[in-house]
Amino acid sequence: MAASNGRSKRQRGEIETLPSGSLRVKVYAGVDPISGKRHYLTEVIPAGRTAAKEAEKARTRLLAQVDERRNPRTRATLDQFLDRWLEVADIEATTRMGYVNKLNKHVRPVLGKLPVGRLDPETLESFYASLRRCRDWCGGKAYVKHRIDGEHTCTAKCRPHVCKPLSASSVRQIHWILSGALSRAVRWRWIAVNPAGQAEPPAPPHPDPQPPNPADAARIINESWRDPDWGALVWLAMTTGARRGELCALRWQHLDLAAGVLTLRRSAYLDEHGELQEKDTKTHQQRRVALDPETIEVLRELHGRYVDRLAQLDVEADPADHVFSPEPDNSRGYRPDTITQRYGRLAVRLGITSHIHALRHYSATELINAGVDVRTVAGRLGHGGGGTTTLRVYAAWLSESDQRAAGTLAARMPPRPAAPTPRTTEDSPYQAIAAELREQIATAMLRVGDQLPAVAELAEAYGVSVGTAHRAVALLTAEGLVSVSRGRRATVACA
Secondary structure, eight states: OBOTTSOBOOOSSEEEEOTTSOEEEEEEEEEOTTTOOEEEEEEEEOSSTTHHHHHHHHHHHHHHHHHHHHSOSOOOBHHHHHHHHHHHOOOOHHHHHHHHHHIIIIIHHHHTTSBGGGOOHHHHHHHHHHHHHOTTOOTTOOOEEOSSSSSOOOOTTOEEOOOOOOOHHHHHHHHHHHHHHHHHHHHTTSOSSOGGGTOOOOOOOOOOOOOOOHHHHHHHHHHHTTSHHHHHHHHHHHHHOOOHHHHHTOBGGGEETTTTEEEEOEEEEEOTTSOEEEEEOTTSOOEEEEOOHHHHHHHHHHHHHHHHHHHHHTOOOOTTSBSSOSSTTOOSOOOHHHHHHHHHHHHHHHTOOOOTHHHHHHHHHHHHHTTOOHHHHHHHHTOSGGGHHHHHHTHHHHHHHHHHHHHHHHHTSOOOOOOOOOOOGGGSHHHHHHHHHHHHHHTTSSOTTOBOOOHHHHHHHHTOOHHHHHHHHHHHHHTTSEEOOTTSOOEEOOO
């Protein structure tokens, strides 16, 4: 192409022909800020009559993407955008804390100074890969990880850095945080395309709930019952499948022991200052859980101990008091992390690998194994989606339940009629002829050297085809009882 000054203008991007006849479009897109390598946008156009025209269209499209990143609608960095997004995002307190922690620890140090318009799928996927290699973003360089910042005398706690990959689950959470934030950047017209929508995070693992088996569950209950109030909490977690935050926020006014119903309305959490707060349940809806007679009795005994303590303190009972509390008057609920740590110590004493959430898995799997339908299990656990989560997480136990259902149905089926006895090879016509001739040889009715009847005669005598009679003679020949020579009838070879 000739420019107005007479010089030839260099064409941006290139189109090359592959051995298959397809056309590959390649456009330089700058340097990858994560790996430092040259970055290209490519697209392959299948061979065909219109391949050249489609390749030019693709080149124009890729060049437009590059120009959009080089001259974005905003010069704001990702840090500036995330600050603005967090100002307006309507996020629950606990969710916001998790978002801020992950962004501050992993995203901002690496990508924060990058203009938001320069983010692309390859940059994000390179970022995810680096986190899966090392969560501290060491870049593969060896260094000493100091326990204290600033000048100090190193101790044994100042050790060489050892790479620890960030879990795939955490990387996926970072991806979804960025995806949600950048989708708003598109709506605000800060960027034209959401790069996270085209990036691929690590694949999710197959759900693998590991509830305690019945024997371990019995040991957990027996050990926890050394403190009856703590034992009641563990018992209720097993029988209702309530989350730890829901148990921490449970109050006496939420229990109707006469009707045998527990209402889960709120969930406890720790705010950014470490203060105990309450919020809606995880699915933002309350649920009523029916209680069995044994659980009702456990809660009646727990309430009796609560009333006795208040009498000693000369305090009136308050329906708003917590059901489970570290305080004698139940005025304050447990911190969720306290329950997690106490249960963890219990499991260590028993030599069981378990965590507090495993009691929720135990409740779900036992209900499924008992044949309770999925929608009922989902309702007790507070799963959203009408049982979709329950099906996904507990598929293995549903499979076992289905096998038992098949066995139950088989036991209720009417008796199966006896099938006719299949005919064995010994009942075949040629086998019957051979058996009779074999008997005649054994009883000396046919002696060594005697001739057998001709094949045609055997066929006529037994009412079979010539081929069937021939198979009978061939069988005796194979056994060595009969010898056959060309042009002569078969003769008895041995008795």
